Amino acid sequence: MAQSLAKEFTKGLWAELPPFRLVLGLCPVLAVTKTVENGLGMGIATTFVLVFSNLLVSMLRNVIPTKVRIACYIVIIATFVTIVEFLAQAFAYPLFLALGIFIPLIVVNCIVLGRAEAFASKNTPVMAIADGLGIGIGFTLSLGAIGLVREFLGAGTITIWGGTPVFDMTSVFANFQPFGFMIEAPGAFVALGLMLAVMNLIPSK
Amino acid sequence: MREMISMVVVLTVLTAVSGGLLAAIKSGTELRIEEQVLKFQKAPAIAQIFTDVSNDPLAERFNVETEGTTLQVFPGKLEDGGTAVAFETKGKGGYGGDVGLMVGINTDNDQIIAVRVTTHSETPGLGARAKDDPSFVSQFADLSLEENLDLKNNNGSIDAMSGATITSQAVCLAAIQAQELYKKLKPEILKQIQ
Numbered sequence: 001m002a003q004s005l006a007k008e009f010t011k012g013l014w015a016e017l018p019p020f021r022l023v024l025g026l027c028p029v030l031a032v033t034k035t036v037e038n039g040l041g042m043g044i045a046t047t048f049v050l051v052f053s054n055l056l057v058s059m060l061r062n063v064i065p066t067k068v069r070i071a072c073y074i075v076i077i078a079t080f081v082t083i084v085e086f087l088a089q090a091f092a093y094p095l096f097l098a099l100g101i102f103i104p105l106i107v108v109n110c111i112v113l114g115r116a117e118a119f120a121s122k123n124t125p126v127m128a129i130a131d132g133l134g135i136g137i138g139f140t141l142s143l144g145a146i147g148l149v150r151e152f153l154g155a156g157t158i159t160i161w162g163g164t165p166v167f168d169m170t171s172v173f174a175n176f177q178p179f180g181f182m183i184e185a186p187g188a189f190v191a192l193g194l195m196l197a198v199m200n201l202i203p204s205k
Numbered sequence: 206m207r208e209m210i211s212m213v214v215v216l217t218v219l220t221a222v223s224g225g226l227l228a229a230i231k232s233g234t235e236l237r238i239e240e241q242v243l244k245f246q247k248a249p250a251i252a253q254i255f256t257d258v259s260n261d262p263l264a265e266r267f268n269v270e271t272e273g274t275t276l277q278v279f280p281g282k283l284e285d286g287g288t289a290v291a292f293e294t295k296g297k298g299g300y301g302g303d304v305g306l307m308v309g310i311n312t313d314n315d316q317i318i319a320v321r322v323t324t325h326s327e328t329p330g331l332g333a334r335a336k337d338d339p340s341f342v343s344q345f346a347d348l349s350l351e352e353n354l355d356l357k358n359n360n361g362s363i364d365a366m367s368g369a370t371i372t373s374q375a376v377c378l379a380a381i382q383a384q385e386l387y388k389k390l391k392p393e394i395l396k397q398i399q
Contacts, residue, residue, distance in 0.1 A: 060219075063215060064215055065208060065211050065212045065215060067208070067212060068212045068215065068216055071216060072215065072216065072219055075216070075219050075220055075223055076219070076223070078223075079223040079226060079227060082227050082230075083226075083227070083230055086227075086230050086231060086234045086238070087230075087234065089234070089238045089241060090234040090237040090238050090241060091237070093241035093242070093244070093245045094245060097245070100326075101326075
């Protein structure tokens with residue numbers, strides 16, 4: 001039991017790492033990773049939704065009729081996404097402004113619906129939470145990693161939290177010129193593609 | 206038949222519980238969200254409008270009742286001894302919903318000091334320039350309140366932003382609304398400032 005629980009948790013961190021191994025949920029991956037902070041914020045919001053929707057779907061798995069299961073999952077997911085939206089506005093307003101439309105769009109994030117359908121609806125609540133946490137943390141770290149590459153190259157800074165950079169290239173090289181392309185949308189594709197290529201060099205098992 | 210009933214019952218119960226939960230969370234976070242909007246949207250806009258006031262417009266804000274709604278007014282004491290007020294109006298019909306506009310008015314000569322866009326959900330790079338690039342809203346600066354604050358193709362005096370006519374129109378509507386509100390509420394506002 002404990003062993004399979006650990007397995008469900010760790011698979012999301014490496015073997016089934018959402019953006020790199022499964023290449024899923026790319027919309028927020030490409031759109032919000034301009035800074036590490038935005039990437040991490042988006043990841044945490046998605047993790048919250050993922051854990052609670054997995055828990056609820058798993059608890060109700062014997063109650064929800066199969067024919068309307070997708071509708072039920074969407075109601076559950078949308079409820080938690082709206083809760084995240086309220087909480088983000090109340091406690092992290094600048095992050096809410098930066099993520100904008102991508103918070104409500106977590107509803108249609110295929111990772112969340114995919115875990116509900118493929119995992120939570122067939123497993124116990126404890127397993128579902130482990131799965132949600134693993135996938136969510138893997139997703140958060142992936143977004144942070146892409147954000148790190150894009151922000152470091154594109155702006156020469158690293159912003160972890162609170163809007164103030166913890167590292168600034170201009171303090172090391174006074175005449176540093178950022179590679180602005182990486183901050184733009186095409187730069188997101190290039191960063192993701194290169195990181196995918198590197199990930200594929202390492203075997204997943 | 207049994208299956209039909211169970212589908213209806215499960216979906217109804219689920220949506221009802223979800224609705225109740227969201228209503229509770231909304232009312233629980235409402236006050237905090239209002240504070241955050243004040244701090245991150247209204248305060249920067251007011252700071253840009255009142256560049257040289259000697260008081261704290263945020264701390265001295267007061268409410269004026271008008272036709273059932275409450276208007277939040279931020280008073281400013283200008284350097285030359287005059288007084289000014291700023292308040293927010295919502296322009297209907299932006300590209301992504303209402304466009305909030307903070308309007309600062311000098312109460313001595315009834316001139317607009319400046320206006321700034323606050324809350325909006327316009328397209329980044331197009332409509333959102335109304336907030337990010339002050340060259341559009343700076344057209345309102347120093348205009349008299351007797352002026353027609355509409356777009357030029359509606360016989361007004363404001364040039365629309367190219368590529369963002371709908372947003373420009375919403376901003377103008379908010380300004381016109383502010384103009385009407387101010388004319389109506391001026392005696393009330395002046396009474397409260399004293």
